[in-house]
Amino acid sequence: MTRRYSALSLLREGLNGQRGWEPAWRDPAPKANYDAIVIGGGGHGLATAYYLAKNHGLTNVALIERGWIGGGNTGRNTTIIRSNYFFPESAAFYEFSVRLYEKLTDELNYNIMFSQRGMWTLAHDRHGVEMARRSANAMLLNGIDAEYHDGPSVYANIPGLNPNPRFPILGGVNQPRGGSARHDAVAWGYARAASALGVDIIQNCEVQDFIIEGGQVRGVETSHGTLRSDRIGMAVAGHSSVLATKAGLRLPISSYALQAFVSEPVKPCLDTVILSPATGTYLSQSDKGELVLGAGLDLYLSYAQRGNLPWMERAAAGVLELFPQFSRMRFLRQWAGIVDVVHDSTPIIGPTPVGGLYINGGWGTGGFKAVPAGGWCLAHVMATGQSHPLASAFGLERFETGAMIDEASASGIAH
């Protein structure tokens, strides 16, 4: 059986009629007892399970997922990876994530197709230029690559931009190491690597209730029976509040639908990632040739996984403002993911008031870029009981102490 992926194994299996590949991950029946349980088979949950096994030697681990792995926001995002944050806490955390992404293909032996094609944030007015300069300076002070470009330099770097836009492009910040990766591959790569280390990945398994004795979690009741463990991590994104309610918890989270779209595929025409906060759009081109574009939040609570029409129109208008030549292209697909927004647009990673129950959530519109670091830090707190230094400021207690990390207003980037 062929387990490791390489040019040699590809050649060998090609000659062998592709009969020797083994499934990328096992499909085990759940056991009654685990050392740790991770709820949620998206990027963060799968990364958590992997790092529990790899960094902390916990291999008697179950990952349970209500649907199929990577079927939620991990399969619905616009795959942008960046660390262009403002505050030192966020910058250190997201930069750690980008650095893990840079090595992930080798580490997982799974090609996540991470393409560091740059990530531009455009400024369309004087205040936008000031924000862009401030953002670039903050990034440089935090040790992150950043380049401020004036208008002509933006045009020189991004071919095809509208030469005569209604909202002039006066400047922009580029993070050259930003880019995009194949989102499914991130989920599948972590799943394959975690499974190889002994993690049980159990799909189509819904958590119905928590078993809590004397304020300490003891296990979960699921559609596949009772699974016992004194350490449980929740990484369920937009459904965090729904799951936490089963444990008797309230969270500072509001769930909204975030839309994204892809166009019909065309030949390569856009070799970077563009965010234009003023026109409310972000845009890149996938390896298949589709333009991938995102909108802002539909600003009322939603668990519907479909977006509304006014935002769809606004996103399309924003793209046409930047690239009028795309006006005759057609949308191929439109969808939405349910994102968990917190007041300061900073994630929540750490313990909950229930003993042994940990949370990874509050990613808002930008969880994909944080998958490796979010999994790393949730695994750390689950294994050791102590918050990871990179995530020590991301606890639930900040809403009580007031020690917010207000990236929502500081970064000037879409959340």
Place this chain on the structure above:
Amino acid sequence: MLLIDCPFCGPRAEIEFRCGGESHIQRPGPHTQVSDAEWADYLFFRENPKGEHRERWFHAAGCRRWFNAARDTVTHRFRVTYKMGDACPEADENAASEAPVVPQGGVV
């Protein structure tokens, strides 16, 4: 596109409205006796239900008045709109059974 029934203007398109979040939140007090945990709960912690949510809406491009609504966060169906300060009308069993059955969203 949602059609929202403003209690003052009648049914209008959703682009005329802004949602103001959860309704019926009471400010705790007196302030000298409110703990940090209670302030945190008042300011930041929200119901966020999957199902009916009671929330404030603002008819921004119409009468510019606020009102309350009970809306389902999965189907987006507005069960009822009612005025600020009023209690939420209870669900009418018969009316609910006539509501169109909308398939639930996919899995997350």
